[in-house]
Amino acid sequence: MQTSMDSFEYNWKTPNESAKSSQREPEQVVSAASIYFASEEEAIGVEQLFAEPEYGDIVDTLLDFNTCAFSLPESYIKEFSASESVVTNSDCDAVQRGLSEEDKTREKFLDGLSNGYDENHCSISCEDYLLDIELEEETPTLDDVTRDVSCIGNVNLEKKLADSEQRNCDVHVLKLSDASTSSDHDALDKFEDMSTDKLLEVFRKMFGHQTSVADKQWLESHMIFGLENQEMSDKNYIPPACQNLLTVSTAFASIFNFRTKPRVQQVKRREHIQWNSFKCLSSAAENVKCDGTKLGISEQNLKCKPSRGGFGRRYYHRGAKVSQGLGKRNFQVGCIQIPPGLPIEERLIRREGHLSKDCRAIRAYNSNIHSAEAQDDPSGTLSDQSSDNSSEDDWTIGSETRGTNQDRKHNKYWSTTEVLKLVEGVSKYGVGRWSDIKRMYFQSSVHRSPADLKDKWRNLLRASCRRLQSRRGVDAKKKHGVSRIPHEVLNRVRELAVIYPYSRKHRTRISPTASLASSSNVESDSQLSMNEQNTLNLTY
DNA sequence: GTTAGGG
């Protein structure tokens, strides 16, 4: 990426430095994501907005497919700025003002941008997934617990580990509050000093094309984003196609800089869509106007995206509140889980207008789980499979009937996919909410009951523990080829065990002696994990 | 109905 910025300098923090600095100021975290979206809900809403077929023409018009850049014509910008006041009933307003159908559609689109695509347009079909945001704020959730944890995998190592500054592990985590704090402010100051012409010039150098947008704030936000991604590209080469993707996503997101105040609107959220939302949005670059002619972004290329997950985080900070301009923002609920890698399959979600949005989201989620292991699926059709017919994987092939106990119902061995989903579910819901995990991640898996999930988690804990022990001696399991659960998964299990000690609930209500005995096991698990943390690779 | 835990 061309990033020569004349005399402009930008000093990047390492992840560890960022983590330290944000630890010092836990309340004053600044989120790059919140620069663009006031909340995850907006991000989700806008993703859906762009996905609506009825706005296809508008989106197509606004996208420059030569440069993969998205820009709003000035007329749109003016309308968009003005549309802040148009909160509801835009159709009625439009009719009263005698607007044409095209105008009305455009107004609805702009209104959708303004409002993060309000719920009237967002036909969420499953009320189970909807939570009133106020209720969410009243009720402590796992997200609250993990608000400061690493974004990748939802693991709070910085706080959990007293020796976090000394460990030399390969921590590819970037806290929500990092990297874009003081450095971005410095950058912003420099941008603010520049004239619009200068900004345009820098923009051209940075993104490789000119823009007709002369709005200074818009340009500044682009620069900031470009710089952020410069850091990523320094460490991880990003193919040109991916750079285009970044650019487009930036442009999409930057639209929201026109919002200067948080929207007072009843906000609902879909719990299950945390990172999938990002995926949908980022896929816009590939899908918009590219009907049948994708940009040629290979899945492998997508996986070259910044491994720290910063890309996604820039857009989806749930609960982040936007103050004026690029000022500091406070988190209420902060953690977004960033999945490993960014799969490309199932990226045409946005144009699948016939499916319910929940259906699409779940499919997309499943596809991501699949992609974690099925990276070389040439047909890209894995996403069309349901979540429970994907059990062929690295360590369960041919083993489903290994057991011969006729009394057992199915004895279906757990696939990597299922384990990943379980881990993901525990990441999100914590240990003990097996029904919720079942509902959200194993709904179509009739042979996995909540009790099964619980049992599997228990076994995973044991497995992760055994692995640590075997490290020190003979790796008997490996020798016998029994445990072929990826190390990353086991690491992740142990990380989660630190956060959600197994059977916490039970420990509080059993007898003191039994509690002692029981908790000693639990603690040993956790303690073991703690001691081994410096060997963990958190990039899972 | 859900969960923990022993088997």
Added chain:
DNA sequence: CCCTAAC
């Protein structure tokens, strides 16, 4: 994976 106690 089954079973049961506890909730």
